[in-house]
Amino acid sequence: MSTTVTSPPRSADGTPLRAHPPRDDRIAFLMLAPVLILLSIFVIVPTIYAIYLSFFNWSFYQDSEFVGLRNFTNALTDPEFRAAIRRGVLFVLMTLPIQLLLSFLIASFVTGVGKRLGTALKISVYIPTIISAVITSITFALIYEYSGGLLNAVVGLVGIEDQAWIGDVRLALPAIAVPAIWMGLGLMTLIMIAAMLDVPESFYEAAELEGANWWQRTLYITIPQMKNVLLYLLITGFVAAIQQYELPLVMTGGGPLDSTTLPNLFIFNHFRGDTYQGYSIAAALLLFLVLGAISALIFRVLSSEKLVD
Amino acid sequence: MKRRTLLSAAGLSATAASLAACGSGTPGQSKDDADAAGDRTQIEFWHRTFTPFENEWYADIVKQYNDAQDTYFVTDVEVPADAWEQRVKSAQAAGTMPDVYTDPSTMDEGARLGQFLALDDLLDAEQLDDLTDQAKELVTVDGKVYGYPLLLEPQSALFWNKEMFEEAGLDPEKPPTSWDELYETCEKLLPALPDGTFALTTAGDQDTFAWATVGQQYQVSGHFPITDDWSEADTDDPKYEELLGFYKTLREKGYIPKQPLGPYVEAKAYGEKKCAMMTSGSWAFSEIASDYEELLDSTGIAPFPTSDGDLSDSVATLGNFKWVIDAKTEQPEAAADFVSWCLAGDVENLVPFFVGTQFTKAPARPSVADAVQAAPEADDAPWSAVVSEDIAPASISNPSYPWDILLAMGKALEKGMNGEDPAAALKAAGTEIQKVIDREELAGKAPQD
Structure with missing residues (x-):
């Protein structure tokens, strides 16, 4: 059997002529262009510039001084920076598991009830997501007020004395975790509802025929089928929680005694207060590395894969 | 021109026109300000949001200055107090600081970093000498004056x-x-x-x-x-x-x-x-x-x-808001003239401020202090003596x-x-x-x- 090989068209000097990209590719590049341009302007170029500046004692009024890796070593050896990162991870542990669990339960409930009630529930749970974080912070700060606050009025009804919800080192971080959970619940629940509705009904029908109860159906069908969505929520939830910034800024200013100074607030405070800017930039880049490393770890542990119906 | 192109061009022009109508093209300046400024040399002045009375005074003193002469025009920008630090940092990074602004910090660090212009060559010597010793100490670094204080106030x-x-x-x-x-x-x-x-x-x-x-x-x-x-x-x-x-x-x-x-x-x-x-x-x-x-x-x-x-x-320590001139200003003479007229000039420009703030702040100039104490309203404010005589003199500088x-x-x-x-x-x-x-x-x- 013979095979015919067609050589590509060549120019006069013998080099192959480059074929025109297919029309679909051109449209794809065209549609990607705005995102790529914006990403370059607002993310890629500033990041490269930030990396460059992190090697300097950057002053706005004097010539910047090259300091090598000193800003990075200063940040890495700063116990307050390390404490802020640890606090950020603790904050993730306080918020993300509860958010995932509550979202899952609410989503399960919404998919199991009638359409009208389900819609009402979806709207109710989504409303906090569209409220500004600053408004949420102010609202919760009023709830947590020591004198005349709503929460102390409620606990007072059962004979508990007034608590310094955001003034006590032990209570302040959990106190700002509550509005963080509340704000993140809506989007997470909607995504879970979408994922649950995507699970083929035939799986459940077969399981029911086999006599599987709700727990078994959830454990062996729903959760495995939602694996990729859960992975997405885990990563985005982790990144959002560790980067939480508005709540401690407005509600506590990072206090008492730095107990709510999360990593981004720590960096922001240095940006506002430092004479030179190299340290805050280096700290921000180190946080970026921490986020990337932990996200990669989550990906590796819970490797994503294509769903097979 | 194709119809679609024509429509796009018309849309862009309309958008540009509406944006232009919103302002003057100069950050922080309204269209009215731009009209009023005409061809005068323009500078910008930033101050924080204080009490309602103080905010009115700041707006009014700028307006008075603009009305009092035809050479310079000042645009007054009131910055929310809680956004002040980040706005200043961002402006410093971008090189868009105003020509004149209010600053509560000690002068040393700013002077060391070259953030402020020294006023010694820009203001008359007698204007700088008119400050009280406490006030002058607050704005002097290594023999040079880097700001002009409006007031002194005990911080505790x-x-x-x-x-x-x-x-x-x-x-x-x-x-x-x-x-x-x-x-x-x-x-x-x-x-x-x-x-x-x-x-x-x-x-x-x-x-x-x-x-x-x-x-x-x-x-x-x-x-x-x-x-x-x-x-x-x-x-x-x-x-x-x-x-x-x-x-x-x-x-x-x-x-x-x-x-x-x-x-x-x-x-x-x-x-x-x-x-x-x-x-x-x-x-x-x-x-x-x-x-x-x-x-x-x-x-x-x-x-x-x-x-x-x-x-x-x-x-108590004595704190105050100094008016400083940014080192990168392109109009140092205009900035100095504005500071000089508002703070170092006619005492009558300043008396309403201290009366309106209920005599709770000590003027930085003895001549202003005398005029404030002579104001008829001072008789109804017995606490004014506590601030100016009991607390402020015994206070230490920051x-x-x-x-x-x-x-x-x-x-x-x-x-x-x-x-x-x-x-x-x-x-x-x-x-x-x-x-x-x-x-x-x-x-x-x-x-x-």
């Missing part, structure tokens, strides 16, 4: 509600003067106060402790937490431990709330009668007069109690060492208030201060008297 004073004192069986005209008297007063007040009302409010977080208690730190120990030559930390002092113990006692006994009722700089909690006594800067009186007028007659102001009751040593040193002590005080071991808290502060000394190579850089 005691306010008390005379009606609440009477209800508790206390003499409403006799505020406590020592720590022991303060404890006794609080002890008597507490049973007479309704639930949720406290005897006293003070600074409650490390940032506020950092600047609001510098005078207290000095009063108890007779020195700052850094040696005079700035070569070593100097926090290992039993007197500092006593100061930490003072705040611990206030917290443990329930005299002050476990959670601040509001920012130290605001009088809201006092105005809402959530406390019988309040510690704040003298400016709080103008807030009371503005927002809680019904409390004006029943409010007293006095120096904050000292550890031993000797009020000749004030526990120290000029870096903020991180102030913050280290602020953190120690917050730890002490929260019940941590005072010696350990001060040791940690000493370590932090030494780190700052080494990092910024401060040894030997202390300003010479």
Whole structure:
């Protein structure tokens, strides 16, 4: 059997002529262009510039001084920076598991009830997501007020004395975790509802025929089928929680005694207060590395894969 | 031209036109300002949001200046106080700082970094000499003047509600003067106060402790937490431990709330009668007069109690907002003319400010102080003498060492208030201060008297 090989068209000097990209590719590049341009302007170029500046004692009024890796070593050896990162991870542990669990339960409930009630529930749970974080912070700060606050009025009804919800080192971080959970619940629940509705009904029908109860159906069908969505929520939830910034800024200013100074607030405070800017930039880049490393770890542990119906 | 292209062009033009109609093309400037400016040299002036009266005064003084001459035009920009720091940092990074702005910091760091223009060559010598000694000290670094102060105000004073004192069986005209008297007063007040009302409010977080208690730190120990030559930390002092113990006692006994009722700089909690006594800067009186007028007659102001009751040593530092000229201004003459006209010129420009702020701020120029005291309204403000005669003269100037040193002590005080071991808290502060000394190579850089 013979095979015919067609050589590509060549120019006069013998080099192959480059074929025109297919029309679909051109449209794809065209549609990607705005995102790529914006990403370059607002993310890629500033990041490269930030990396460059992190090697300097950057002053706005004097010539910047090259300091090598000193800003990075200063940040890495700063116990307050390390404490802020640890606090950020603790904050993730306080918020993300509860958010995932509550979202899952609410989503399960919404998919199991009638359409009208389900819609009402979806709207109710989504409303906090569209409220500004600053408004949420102010609202919760009023709830947590020591004198005349709503929460102390409620606990007072059962004979508990007034608590310094955001003034006590032990209570302040959990106190700002509550509005963080509340704000993140809506989007997470909607995504879970979408994922649950995507699970083929035939799986459940077969399981029911086999006599599987709700727990078994959830454990062996729903959760495995939602694996990729859960992975997405885990990563985005982790990144959002560790980067939480508005709540401690407005509600506590990072206090008492730095107990709510999360990593981004720590960096922001240095940006506002430092004479030179190299340290805050280096700290921000180190946080970026921490986020990337932990996200990669989550990906590796819970490797994503294509769903097979 | 194709119809689609024509429509797109028309849309873009309309958008550009509407955007242009919104402003002048100059950041911070409205179209009206641009029209009024005409071909005059334009500069920009930033100040924070203060009380409503002060904001009106700032807007008015700029308008008066613009009306008074035809050479320069100033655009006044009021920046929300809580956004001030980030806006200034962003503008500094982008090189878009205003020509003139108000600055509350000590001048040393800004002068060292080259942020401010020295005024010596821009203002007349007699205008600079017209400042009080205290005011001049605040703006002078190594013999050069880097800002022109509008006012001096004690950053710590005691306010008390005379009606609440009477209800508790206390003499409403006799505020406590020592720590022991303060404890006794609080002890008597507490049973007479309704639930949720406290005897006293003070600074409650490390940032506020950092600047609001510098005078207290000095009063108890007779020195700052850094040696005079700035070569070593100097926090290992039993007197500092006593100061930490003072705040611990206030917290443990329930005299002050476990959670601040509001920012130290605001009088809201006092105005809402959530406390019988309040510690704040003298400016709080103008807030009371503005927002809680019904409390004006029943409010007293006095120096904050000292550890031993000797009020000749004030526990207050003097803070103030200086008007400074940014080093990168392209119009230094215009900026200097504006500062000179508003602050160093006709005293009548300034008298309304001090009268309107209820005589709670001390003018930076003796000639203005005399004019303010001569104002007819001064007779109805008996507290004005307390601020200008009892508190301000005994106050000390803000120290000029870096903020991180102030913050280290602020953190120690917050730890002490929260019940941590005072010696350990001060040791940690000493370590932090030494780190700052080494990092910024401060040894030997202390300003010479």
